[in-house]
Amino acid sequence: MKTISFQKGSFEGQNLGESIELSCDVCIVGSGPGGATAAKIFSEKGLSVILVEAGPYHQAERFRMHEHEGYSALYQDGGQRTSADGAIQIYQGACVGGGSTVNWTTCFRLPEATLNDWHENHGCKSLHQSDLEEPYTKVEERLGIQTTPESGVNANNAILREGAHTLGWEAARTKRNVRGCAQTSFCGLGCPVDAKQSMLVTHIPDALEHNTMLLSRVYAKAFSGSSRVEKLECIALDASGKPKNDIDVHIKAKNFIASAGAINTPALLLRSSILKNCRGARHIGRRTFLHPVVLSAALMRTRVEGFRGAPQSIASHAHITHGSEESPAFFLEAAPVHPALAASALPGIDLNHRRAMERLPYIAGHIALMADGFYGDEGGHITLDSSGRPKLHYPMSSWLRHGFLKGHKALAQLQFAAGARALLSTHTNMGWQRDALRINALEVEDYRPNSFFCASAHQMGGCAFGSDPARSVVNDEDARVYGIDNLQVIDGSLFPTSLGVNPQLSIYALATHYASRTL
Amino acid sequence: MKRRGFIRWGSISAVGLFGFSALKKNLFSRYTQTDIATQDQLESLSHGSFVVLSAAVDAILAPSMRAAFPAHRLALEIDKALSNNSPANIADFSKALWALEFPLSRGSTQKVLFRFSSLSRSERREVLDGWRLHSLTTYRQAYEGLRKLTLATYYARSERSQILGYSGPAFVKAPAPLHKGNYAQQSKSWSAIGAKPSKALINAMQTQRPKAQQ
Ligand SMILES: Cc1cc2nc3c(=O)[nH]c(=O)nc-3n(C[C@H](O)[C@H](O)[C@H](O)COP(=O)(O)OP(=O)(O)OC[C@H]3O[C@@H](n4cnc5c(N)ncnc54)[C@H](O)[C@@H]3O)c2cc1C
Numbered sequence: 001m002k003t004i005s006f007q008k009g010s011f012e013g014q015n016l017g018e019s020i021e022l023s024c025d026v027c028i029v030g031s032g033p034g035g036a037t038a039a040k041i042f043s044e045k046g047l048s049v050i051l052v053e054a055g056p057y058h059q060a061e062r063f064r065m066h067e068h069e070g071y072s073a074l075y076q077d078g079g080q081r082t083s084a085d086g087a088i089q090i091y092q093g094a095c096v097g098g099g100s101t102v103n104w105t106t107c108f109r110l111p112e113a114t115l116n117d118w119h120e121n122h123g124c125k126s127l128h129q130s131d132l133e134e135p136y137t138k139v140e141e142r143l144g145i146q147t148t149p150e151s152g153v154n155a156n157n158a159i160l161r162e163g164a165h166t167l168g169w170e171a172a173r174t175k176r177n178v179r180g181c182a183q184t185s186f187c188g189l190g191c192p193v194d195a196k197q198s199m200l201v202t203h204i205p206d207a208l209e210h211n212t213m214l215l216s217r218v219y220a221k222a223f224s225g226s227s228r229v230e231k232l233e234c235i236a237l238d239a240s241g242k243p244k245n246d247i248d249v250h251i252k253a254k255n256f257i258a259s260a261g262a263i264n265t266p267a268l269l270l271r272s273s274i275l276k277n278c279r280g281a282r283h284i285g286r287r288t289f290l291h292p293v294v295l296s297a298a299l300m301r302t303r304v305e306g307f308r309g310a311p312q313s314i315a316s317h318a319h320i321t322h323g324s325e326e327s328p329a330f331f332l333e334a335a336p337v338h339p340a341l342a343a344s345a346l347p348g349i350d351l352n353h354r355r356a357m358e359r360l361p362y363i364a365g366h367i368a369l370m371a372d373g374f375y376g377d378e379g380g381h382i383t384l385d386s387s388g389r390p391k392l393h394y395p396m397s398s399w400l401r402h403g404f405l406k407g408h409k410a411l412a413q414l415q416f417a418a419g420a421r422a423l424l425s426t427h428t429n430m431g432w433q434r435d436a437l438r439i440n441a442l443e444v445e446d447y448r449p450n451s452f453f454c455a456s457a458h459q460m461g462g463c464a465f466g467s468d469p470a471r472s473v474v475n476d477e478d479a480r481v482y483g484i485d486n487l488q489v490i491d492g493s494l495f496p497t498s499l500g501v502n503p504q505l506s507i508y509a510l511a512t513h514y515a516s517r518t519l
Numbered sequence: 520m521k522r523r524g525f526i527r528w529g530s531i532s533a534v535g536l537f538g539f540s541a542l543k544k545n546l547f548s549r550y551t552q553t554d555i556a557t558q559d560q561l562e563s564l565s566h567g568s569f570v571v572l573s574a575a576v577d578a579i580l581a582p583s584m585r586a587a588f589p590a591h592r593l594a595l596e597i598d599k600a601l602s603n604n605s606p607a608n609i610a611d612f613s614k615a616l617w618a619l620e621f622p623l624s625r626g627s628t629q630k631v632l633f634r635f636s637s638l639s640r641s642e643r644r645e646v647l648d649g650w651r652l653h654s655l656t657t658y659r660q661a662y663e664g665l666r667k668l669t670l671a672t673y674y675a676r677s678e679r680s681q682i683l684g685y686s687g688p689a690f691v692k693a694p695a696p697l698h699k700g701n702y703a704q705q706s707k708s709w710s711a712i713g714a715k716p717s718k719a720l721i722n723a724m725q726t727q728r729p730k731a732q733q
Contacts, residue, residue: 004714009707017715057706065688068675078603080668086660089667184689192689208704216706238719241603247717307685339674339685344667350644353670354581361684385607428651428663450659 001250006048006213010057013217013236019248024048024213026519027232027253029220029268031055032098033504034491035259036199036207037139037511042519043210050213050251051204052234054241055095057216059200063190067340070189074102076264083380083394087449088292089344090263090392091457094241095190096216097200098261100504103457104187104311105176105196106333107145108501109136110509111320117374122496123468126477127513135512139505142206143177143197152181154309157334159300159364161314163418164332169318171332176310177504183309185336217241218249220260221388223272228486229256255519258489259511262288262459265493266382267390269463269473269481278483280473285382287464288392289498290456291369294404295335295345296411297356298364298420299432305361306337319410320371320500327402328370328377329500332410335365345453347428356424356432366415368407370400373461373497382462396454401447404454412439426453458503463489464496472496479514490514556595563601563609564616569594571616572665574636578643579669588679597672615661619646626650626658 001019025047028035035051043049056073063070071079074095081090093099110132118124139145153161153173164171177197187196194201208214217237223229236247258265266285269275275284316332323329335341337360345365346356356363372379380394408425413436415423422432425439428451433439446452466472469482479488490511492503499506556573558566576597577590601609618624622631627649630638635646650662674680677687709716 002714004712007707007712010704011709011712012706015706015717015720016709017717017720020714057704059704066675066677068672071675072600072603077605077608078600079671080600080604080608082664085656086664087656182689186689205704214704244717303684305686339677339680339683340671343670343674349579349647349666349670351581354584357674357683360680385605387605387607389605389607428659448659449656450663 001248006050008208008211008213010208010214010216012057013215013249014239016236016247016249019246021250021252022050022213023252024050025253026050026255026257027251028052028257028259029232030098030259030261030264030491031096031199031204031214032093032259032261032491033100033199033507034261034511035257036097036100036203037508038257038259038490038515039207039212040203041512041515043207043212045519046211047519048211048213049207050215050253051207052218052220052232052251053096053214053216054219054237055093055098055216056239056241057096057214058190060190060192060194063186063192065184065186065189065192067189067338070102071340074190084391085449087396087454088290088394089453089455090290090459091455092261092263092459096214097198097204100198101190101200102188103198103504104336105178106312106315106502107175107177107505110506111500114497114499118466118496122464123466123471124476124496125467127465131513132509135509135516136505138512139508142202143508144179145175145177145505147175148173148310148313152176152183152310153313154183154185154306155304156306156309156337156364157312157314159298159304159418160316160332160334160366160414163414164316164318166417167413169316169414171314171316171318174313174315176313181310185308185311185338187311188336188338188341215249219243220268221271222268223256223274223487225274227484229274229484232256255486255488258463258487259491261491262462262493263382263390263392265489265491266462267384267388270382270384271388274484275481278481279469280482283464283471283473285462287373287379287496288382288394288462289373289379289460289495290394291458291460291498292372292394292400292404293367293369293455293457294407294411295365295367295426295453295455296408296415297342297346297424297426298366298415298418299359299422300362300364301419301421303361304337304364306334306363306365307339307360311336317501319406323371323374325375325399327399327406328372328374330368330370330403330407330410331500332414333367333369335367337363337365345426345455346424347426347430347453352431364415364420366411368404368411369458370403370407371498371500372400375399379461396447396449398444401444404447404452405442405444408442409436409439412436427451458498460492460495460498460503463493465489465494466496478518488514488518556591560595561598563598563604564613568613568616569598570636571620572597574643575616575619575647575665576669578640578647579666580673584673587682588673593669593673597668600668600672612664615664618661626653626655
């Protein structure tokens with residue numbers, strides 16, 4: 001193995017022809033909101049940072065707005081990731097910039113009620129809302145986070161707002177991290193005009209300008225060492241993301257950060273035998289949350305063209321306080337109606353499915369996102385398959401199914417209030433509904449896994465932080481893994497519950513907070 | 520859970536194979552269009568699984584879709600898309616296809632002497648419909664997996680979706696970034712820092728060089 005000296009700049013694993021060893025001050029796995037933000041801050045402090053990313057380094061000119069290219073290149077498992085029983089479609093970024101490169105740009109601060117719940121029920125004593133004020137200000141400024149102008153609300157989102165307001169429910173324009181949005185609607189396939197202020201065009205170039213070496217197409221297998229992590233063992237990938245088995249990349253560092261995102265960070269820790277004896281080992285991968293989504297597709301009288309304009313600009317949190325022991329709270333948002341996305345969500349095959357697709361321009365798509373992890377809910381957990389890849393086991397508890405039921409009923413009410421002619425709940429045994437009768441007659445039993453469309457774009461938890469090492473993997477004081485001094489977790493896997501709002505801004509803020517106060 | 524799923528498919532397909540071992544492959548094979556794909560064109564599946572996949576895709580696509588794009592060609596695209604998955608997931612997908620192919624494992628009482636790929640299209644649709652509403656989640660999972668992958672792969676190509684009134688990409692070639700920043704990063708070469716570049720890169724550079732010189 002050849003020793004190579006640290007050199008700032010970006011390097012691509014697929015072009016590497018021999019095994020190498022590198023050294024630096026801080027080695028970070030994952031270039032999404034957590035990892036990129038940490039890289040920026042540590043390198044601005046003058047530390048040498050190596051940022052390891054399994055996905056490709058694609059930039060605007062590669063974002064050609066084609067569904068057949070984008071999902072396979074930029075998403076985990078080429079866009080085919082699901083929960084272990086196939087019941088939940090998992091959309092998760094797998095490229096430089098992580099989820100920020102492909103997300104829909106909605107920004108919310110961490111709700112006070114969620115943080116209070118962490119204080120009361122999850123032993124998070126050290127983190128306070130006031131700690132995040134300065135990080136929010138910095139991030140909102142750098143990422144151009146601002147309320148969407150009225151001109152940025154497309155018909156799909158306007159229908160969501162109209163339905164909510166007709167029913168007297170709160171619904172308002174959201175903030176987005178964009179500058180000069182061209183309304184292409186293709187946020188989910190990478191912004192072709194760099195209007196989206198993702199990590200790709202903000203914190204990563206900031207980091208590269210300082211002292212960061214970005215290694216794309218390099219997959220982190222495991223941390224190794226005895227009581228401290230001594231090195232990160234990686235393997236180079238080829239251009240299509242397959243392992244080049246003979247080419248290893250080993251990285252020695254003083255400090256290591258796991259920022260591979262929920263599902264993947266727990267998997268990385270589970271693969272690392274050094275973590276087996278850490279104090280929170282048995283919690284690794286536990287309490288993984290998804291904001292599981294049910295969708296309702298409404299057939300409108302006029303063209304909606306949900307494949308045009310910003311995918312999300314309106315949200316309704318009217319039901320976010322309605323959680324209980326019986327069912328989760330939820331919030332309502334719009335979902336873009338691009339053909340491949342719609343095709344997998346709409347039920348049926350053959351002519352049934354085709355007829356629904358032929359109405360695509362008239363379809364409005366709205367989702368109810370469940371706030372999982374509250375009222376005793378444990379969410380899902382991660383194990384490894386035979387090749388060391390993560391498997392997410394996420395049971396559809398009765399509590400969750402009650403939430404799906406309520407979510408679907410709320411969506412139906414909203415869509416009919418906004419003038420829908422008919423709607424599809426996505427149940428495999430139900431066609432178009434011209435009124436809410438059958439939707440209102442739905443029961444919890446109708447939510448058996450794989451009998452309706454369920455998805456997640458917000459993976460959270462699996463390495464919960466807190467002040468009590470008996471209950472948490474990571475210390476909420478400094479994001480260090482309990483028992484391993486030089487290993488931190490900085491990404492969405494820190495959350496002990498879901499958030500009840502879209503997570504990216506909370507991840508930027510937490511990453512800023514922890515990276516600023518450590519090392 | 521994953522392991523349980525694996526074991527379930529394992530035992531279901533074992534029953535199917537046992538029950539079917541006496542039947543000769545060619546005797547019942549009606550679905551022949553798939554001969555067009557050869558094993559070396561396939562990235563993920565064996566030729567046998569590919570034949571079953573093509574037969575399933577043919578039953579999932581509506582007639583107008585098949586007329587616009589033949590099922591076995593879409594099956595080739597699906598085989599390619601599957602290659603992004605982990606080997607364990609691809610193996611599971613293959614097992615589901617084999618369970619579909621063999622009468623006893625596909626869990627239906629109709630046409631018990633026939634392979635799925637030898638059934639008529641309407642019979643294949645019936646079998647899939649049985650899986651859609653099956654009481655075992657494993658069958659519903661396989662149905663949903665097949666269905667989503669087939670339909671998403673079909674509509675992912677904008678030339679096949681435009682007929683629906685889909686406008687496709689906002690522009691053919693992206694204009695220059697609207698927001699100028701300092702972010703256009705060129706990746707550096709490994710050789711500049713003393714590491715050997717990959718053979719693929721060296722080959723690509725060698726083939727480019729003569730072209731550039733011409
Ligand atoms: C389609 C979509 C739409 C979304 N919309 C919104 C939205 O509008 N608003 C919002 O707030 N949130 C949204 N999200 C969610 C948001 O993007 C994520 O919550 C956020 O990106 C998570 O950040 P992270 O740093 O925790 O991890 P990630 O963004 O997942 O980044 C982790 C990175 O680590 C890499 N990685 C993983 N394992 C390894 C390994 N072993 N070796 C090397 N690298 C590895 C991954 O490839 C990935 O790039 C959306 C997500 C998706 C997919």
